[in-house]
Amino acid sequence: MTTDSPFADRKVIVALDFDDRRAAEELVERLGDACDSYKIGLELLTAAGPGLARDLAERGHEVFLDLKLFEIPNSVAGAVRAAGALGASMVTVHSMGGTGIMAAAVEAAREFPRLRVLALTVVTSMTAGDLADIGIGADTEEQVLRLARLAVGAGCDGVIASPREAGLLRRLLGPDRLIVTPGVTLGPDGPVGGAVAGSAGGGAGGGVVGGSAGRVVGGSAGRVVGGSAGGHARAGTPQAAFAAGASHVVVGRSIARAADPVAALRRARAAS
Numbered sequence: 001m002t003t004d005s006p007f008a009d010r011k012v013i014v015a016l017d018f019d020d021r022r023a024a025e026e027l028v029e030r031l032g033d034a035c036d037s038y039k040i041g042l043e044l045l046t047a048a049g050p051g052l053a054r055d056l057a058e059r060g061h062e063v064f065l066d067l068k069l070f071e072i073p074n075s076v077a078g079a080v081r082a083a084g085a086l087g088a089s090m091v092t093v094h095s096m097g098g099t100g101i102m103a104a105a106v107e108a109a110r111e112f113p114r115l116r117v118l119a120l121t122v123v124t125s126m127t128a129g130d131l132a133d134i135g136i137g138a139d140t141e142e143q144v145l146r147l148a149r150l151a152v153g154a155g156c157d158g159v160i161a162s163p164r165e166a167g168l169l170r171r172l173l174g175p176d177r178l179i180v181t182p183g184v185t186l187g188p189d190g191p192v193g194g195a196v197a198g199s200a201g202g203g204a205g206g207g208v209v210g211g212s213a214g215r216v217v218g219g220s221a222g223r224v225v226g227g228s229a230g231g232h233a234r235a236g237t238p239q240a241a242f243a244a245g246a247s248h249v250v251v252g253r254s255i256a257r258a259a260d261p262v263a264a265l266r267r268a269r270a271a272s
Contacts, residue, residue, distance in 0.1 A: 011272045012238070012265060013064055015039040015182070015252030021048035027256055028056070034262045039064040039250050050086055057087025064180075064250075066160075068120050070094035073104035080105045084112030090180075092160055095119040095147040102154035116158065116178065119151035124162040124183035141165055145172060152177070163236025163244060170245025181246040184238050186254035186267055238271035 014035050016024040024044055028035070038061055040053050045065070057063045065088040069076045076093060083091040093105040102119055109115045121144040122131070128139045136143055144165045149172070151159050158178025161169055169179050241249045251268050258264035 011242070011248050012268045013037040013039050013062075013180070013248055013250045014255055014265065015041070015250050016044055016052075017041060017252040017256065018044055019047050020044075021052050024048070024052060027261065030261050031255075031265065032262070034265055036060070037062040037064065039066050039252075041066040042068070050082075053086045053088060057089075062089045063087060064090040066092050066182075068092050068094050068123075069101070069105065070097045071101065073100050076101045077104040077108035080108040080115070080117065081111060084109060084115045089114050090116045090118055092118045092120050093156075095121055095151050095156075095159070099150055099154045102151055102156055106155040117156050118158045118160050118178060118180055119147065119154070119156040120160040121147040121151075121165070122161070141168060144169065148172060158247070163241035163246065163249075166241055166244035166246040178247045179245060180248045180250065181236070181241045182250040184236060184241055184249040184251050184254075184268075186237065186251065186264060238268045242272050 014027070014031065014037065016027065016038050018024045018027075021044070024040075028038070038056055040056075040063060044052070045067070053063050053065060063086070065083045065086070067079060067083065069079050069092065071079070076097070080091055080093070091105070091109070093102055095102060102117070105117045109117050122140050126140065131138065131140065131143055138146065141164070144159075144161050145168060148159050148161070148169055152173065156177075158180060159169060159173070160180050160182065162183050163181045166179055166181055173179065238249050238251065249268065249271075251265075255261050255264045255268070
């Protein structure tokens with residue numbers, strides 16, 4: 001594990017949660033020099049191919065490829081090497097695949113000094129009921145901690161978890177490993193740490209945010225997927241996530257849908 005993260009001073013990562021490249025490029029253009037870190041997930045990568053990730057990296061941006069790799073170790077290692085060749089700074093592997101695939105990812109990443117391997121613990125849309133459906137009797141917090149221990153043993157640079165688990169994870173992992181929290185949303189026109197009215201109950205991360213309809217950015221044909229919480233059952237605010245111990249937050253719709261995306265990004269950064 002390497003602790004010198006390329007994202008060290010770039011704590012807010014903007015998610016490009018779009019279904020085409022043009023829409024993603026519009027947001028990147030609107031943010032301009034204000035943003036230097038972007039997340040590309042499976043939808044945009046599948047729809048637009050790897051070119052955008054490569055182009056962003058070549059322009060000097062940090063690129064987080066959120067691939068959630070869950071395959072046999074050889075395939076995972078190959079995908080990690082491909083991510084490194086694109087210039088990515090972070091890539092995710094699914095910890096439920098076990099120590100073998102995480103260790104394979106870590107070993108493959110050694111070829112790329114700036115590439116960090118993050119282990120996804122429990123996706124932020126899942127609840128204890130969802131875990132029970134697949135035969136896991138633990139609640140979400142227990143399962144997150146169990147998988148985080150496996151990730152540490154495999155040499156991962158950090159973990160992905162919801163804002164609710166950030167505090168527990170920081171106590172478990174210590175000060176150096178990365179804790180990256182998706183499911184982070186700004187309250188509309190309120191303080192950075194405020195919860196949105198009508199939200200679900202709070203949790204360890206505080207400020208759980210309810211959903212609202214997404215909309216198209218800049219009149220593009222692309223769409224922002226989902227509502228304000230984007231399908232995250234365990235969402236939170238930047239302030240709550242950072243206060244609990246997150247090293248980085250991923251913010252998508254709150255910035256993409258804002259009338260002034262730069263101002264929204266600054267609000268998120270103010271929480272750190």
